[in-house]
Amino acid sequence: MLGVAEQQECGMTVSEALSAVEADLRQIGSESPRVAAEWVLADVLGIRRLELAMHGDAACTEAQAVRLKELRSRLRTYEPIQYVLGETEFMGLSIRCDARALIPRPETERLVDLALHDALWERSEAVRVIDVGTGSGCVALTVAHLRKQADVLAIDVSEQALELARENAIRLQLAERVRFCQNDLLENLLPDSVDLVIANLPYIDRGTCAVLPPDVRLHEPLSALDGGEQGLDLIGKLIQQGQQVLSPGGALYLEIGADQGGCVREGLHAHGYQQIEIFPDWAGRDRVAKGVKP
Ligand SMILES: C[S@@+](CC[C@H](N)C(=O)[O-])C[C@H]1O[C@@H](n2cnc3c(N)ncnc32)[C@H](O)[C@@H]1O
Numbered sequence: 001m002l003g004v005a006e007q008q009e010c011g012m013t014v015s016e017a018l019s020a021v022e023a024d025l026r027q028i029g030s031e032s033p034r035v036a037a038e039w040v041l042a043d044v045l046g047i048r049r050l051e052l053a054m055h056g057d058a059a060c061t062e063a064q065a066v067r068l069k070e071l072r073s074r075l076r077t078y079e080p081i082q083y084v085l086g087e088t089e090f091m092g093l094s095i096r097c098d099a100r101a102l103i104p105r106p107e108t109e110r111l112v113d114l115a116l117h118d119a120l121w122e123r124s125e126a127v128r129v130i131d132v133g134t135g136s137g138c139v140a141l142t143v144a145h146l147r148k149q150a151d152v153l154a155i156d157v158s159e160q161a162l163e164l165a166r167e168n169a170i171r172l173q174l175a176e177r178v179r180f181c182q183n184d185l186l187e188n189l190l191p192d193s194v195d196l197v198i199a200n201l202p203y204i205d206r207g208t209c210a211v212l213p214p215d216v217r218l219h220e221p222l223s224a225l226d227g228g229e230q231g232l233d234l235i236g237k238l239i240q241q242g243q244q245v246l247s248p249g250g251a252l253y254l255e256i257g258a259d260q261g262g263c264v265r266e267g268l269h270a271h272g273y274q275q276i277e278i279f280p281d282w283a284g285r286d287r288v289a290k291g292v293k294p
Pocket of ligand 1: 108132134136139155185225
């Protein structure tokens, strides 16, 4: 038996449902309510987003109405659409995501792209890579997918995040290529044992964490965002540890906040890294820092 709300949704055509979801999303301040609404309806109908136009006049079935109601009520609580739909795309890979880990962001694609084009891939037949703070596994899995000579270890302190990352590895048929380990950064790893460290660690300062937009603040894990008082607690520690764990000539790539380029450059310099570079994103903001162990 359908409830009143589902009956409403059941009588709707697809284009009416689309407008209703768009209005919900506009109400909660979504940046692109129309596109997001299209993703929701495509999921409900089990079709591709581009096919929606062909179904505008069709009435939602009872099962679709039930699903639509569930998704709409989750979206109204500011739950991010990636969690509601259960997946997102990262560098062409479909990554399952839920509240166990941060949603992969486009900024991180820049981090991975830079690390994938480091000169060391041309120098070595086998490259030992560690993804520190793997979350959903998006970085480690992309590296394993795109670089066959990579031997990848993915580390996170969160057992829940690692569980999700392992699920993603299985889904993407990369479970044989990536090892997962619960660890505090690079603690207890052998000296000179890694060629490439890639890390998107929490780097938001404590004050900013308190005023993040509601979708992030209410739904994404704070432990994936909070980088301490100035945002640099974990990055600072990793810079220090990297100096021990990296092999000579090995590189460290870090995603950083837009205002952290200067501090991170100083930190890398103080710990003896060379070839230090700070890379901007497409909008010109500092986004990635690199240093090489001499
Ligand atoms: C910003 S998220 C990045 C997740 C994923 N790599 C991505 O780019 O979407 C940071 C991750 O670092 C993990 N983390 C926080 N402190 C850590 C620590 N001390 N050692 C290892 N991982 C840590 C968090 O659990 C979280 O999954």
